[in-house]
Amino acid sequence: MTLPMPPSELEQRLIDHIAQYGPVTFEAFMDAALYDEHHGYYPSRRNQPGSTPVGTDGDYFTSPSSHPVFGALLALQLDEMWRNLGSPDEFTVVEMGAGDGVLSSDIAEYVQRELPEFSAAISYISTDLVPPSGTDLVRENAAIPVGVTGCVISNELLDAHPVSRFIVQNGQIREIYVDYQNGRFIESVGDVSEPEIAARVEPFLGSLPESYRGEVNLRLGYWSDSVAATLERGYVITIDYGCDRPELYRPARIDGSLRCYYQHTLSQSPLIRIGKQDITAHVDFTAVDHTLMVNGFERIGKSSQQRFLLNLGIDQFISDIRERAALGQLSRCESQEDLAGIGSLIDPEGLGRFRVVVHMKNGEVGVEPTRLLSGILGGEPLTRAHKVPMLNESIADHARLLRASNPFSQSNQASMTEMPNWEQLFSDEP
Ligand SMILES: C[S@@+](CC[C@H](N)C(=O)[O-])C[C@H]1O[C@@H](n2cnc3c(N)ncnc32)[C@H](O)[C@@H]1O
Numbered sequence: 001m002t003l004p005m006p007p008s009e010l011e012q013r014l015i016d017h018i019a020q021y022g023p024v025t026f027e028a029f030m031d032a033a034l035y036d037e038h039h040g041y042y043p044s045r046r047n048q049p050g051s052t053p054v055g056t057d058g059d060y061f062t063s064p065s066s067h068p069v070f071g072a073l074l075a076l077q078l079d080e081m082w083r084n085l086g087s088p089d090e091f092t093v094v095e096m097g098a099g100d101g102v103l104s105s106d107i108a109e110y111v112q113r114e115l116p117e118f119s120a121a122i123s124y125i126s127t128d129l130v131p132p133s134g135t136d137l138v139r140e141n142a143a144i145p146v147g148v149t150g151c152v153i154s155n156e157l158l159d160a161h162p163v164s165r166f167i168v169q170n171g172q173i174r175e176i177y178v179d180y181q182n183g184r185f186i187e188s189v190g191d192v193s194e195p196e197i198a199a200r201v202e203p204f205l206g207s208l209p210e211s212y213r214g215e216v217n218l219r220l221g222y223w224s225d226s227v228a229a230t231l232e233r234g235y236v237i238t239i240d241y242g243c244d245r246p247e248l249y250r251p252a253r254i255d256g257s258l259r260c261y262y263q264h265t266l267s268q269s270p271l272i273r274i275g276k277q278d279i280t281a282h283v284d285f286t287a288v289d290h291t292l293m294v295n296g297f298e299r300i301g302k303s304s305q306q307r308f309l310l311n312l313g314i315d316q317f318i319s320d321i322r323e324r325a326a327l328g329q330l331s332r333c334e335s336q337e338d339l340a341g342i343g344s345l346i347d348p349e350g351l352g353r354f355r356v357v358v359h360m361k362n363g364e365v366g367v368e369p370t371r372l373l374s375g376i377l378g379g380e381p382l383t384r385a386h387k388v389p390m391l392n393e394s395i396a397d398h399a400r401l402l403r404a405s406n407p408f409s410q411s412n413q414a415s416m417t418e419m420p421n422w423e424q425l426f427s428d429e430p
Pocket residue numbers: 042054062063064065096097098099100127128129130154155156157160161
């Protein structure tokens with residue numbers, strides 16, 4: 001007989017809170033599970049030396065962790081944005097939710113090596129609610145500059161926001177709370193805690209079946225306000241998985257989009273492994289548009305990550321590596337490892353299906369060149385005459401997708417069979 005585990009400190013705090021005040025909203029629960037100062041998923045993973053949520057030894061991969069080409073292509077896009085704005089003397093990039101700082105390191109390295117004119121103008125500020133120890137990431141919003149010209153960029157920030165959950169019962173939108181009974185955390189259902197939760201879903205209610213579940217992110221407004229305070233003139237690049245609202249609340253997505261990641265396995269059970277697993281939900285890109293529009297931004301384009309990176313010229317980087325391998329300038333092992341990392345960025349069943357959305361504020365509206373962004377519109381690839389960055393030359397640590405220690409390694413077939421593939425990890429299917 002196995003004895004039940006005693007509650008962790010975080011669980012006990014939640015139990016005590018629920019005993020005193022009643023069930024907590026799912027949003028408050030997710031906030032504690034991910035961001036509790038000492039025992040939340042991000043602070044506890046980042047405070048353990050050598051531990052990170054992202055990468056081979058973590059719970060999931062992100063694009064920056066997969067290959068430095070991601071940062072290089074964004075560097076080329078930022079350089080084009082800087083030129084579109086008239087090459088101002090100062091161009092500030094603020095990365096929100098920068099995590100372990102790999103993207104900033106890759107962008108900085110590429111700008112310095114390949115884009116000397118831009119390198120004289122760019123300054124890069126990385127911010128995160130939970131900065132890893134030993135990094136110079138900014139934590140406090142107050143420390144982020146205001147009124148800059150440049151770009152605010154984020155990758156997988158918005159899907160990490162705590163969300164409210166709802167369920168359709170008797171044709172009404174009700175909210176899912178977290179309760180604790182008989183030694184277990186369980187869901188309970190009550191009235192919505194904020195009218196906005198019902199207001200977001202109401203237009204779709206007629207088509208949603210009984211017991212339909214979904215999520216609403218009420219925090220996008222705060223994010224948008226901080227983007228607006230930061231950026232006086234320039235662009236916002238938002239990269240994440242998600243969709244527009246009609247797709248998000250389509251009837252077939254009956255269990256919503258909430259997903260948990262633990263050591264590269266996927267579940268829909270947020271009430272277990274509290275503080276030890278990541279919890280995410282699809283981003284409502286309609287809400288992203290609305291909140292930014294309210295703050296004076298206009299959307300100038302959206303794309304899949306695959307299309308965005310192809311438009312910027314990723315296939316030229318791929319051809320360069322293949323040519324160098326054919327000429328014997330790269331070992332077979334080295335070229336395959338790089339090609340696997342780069343390929344994962346445009347995998348249509350994986351990271352390639354992420355969304356890239358670009359907004360703009362105070363550009364010269366109506367003047368065509370300001371809208372001419374290669375990542376969105378395509379045209380001449382920006383990679384022409386630029387070198388492809390390789391894993392072995394990069395300062396930052398990347399996931400090395402073909403290494404035997406990697407659960408996604410193709411030489412690690414035994415464990416592969418138990419692992420979800422990219423398609424399962426990022427499936428839109430309910
Ligand atoms: C999924 S991770 C992505 C990290 C990194 N951008 C990457 O692509 O590897 C989400 C990050 O967003 C951070 N985060 C969540 N909410 C935030 C907020 N309100 N402000 C700043 N960072 C936040 C988390 O601490 C975490 O580091």
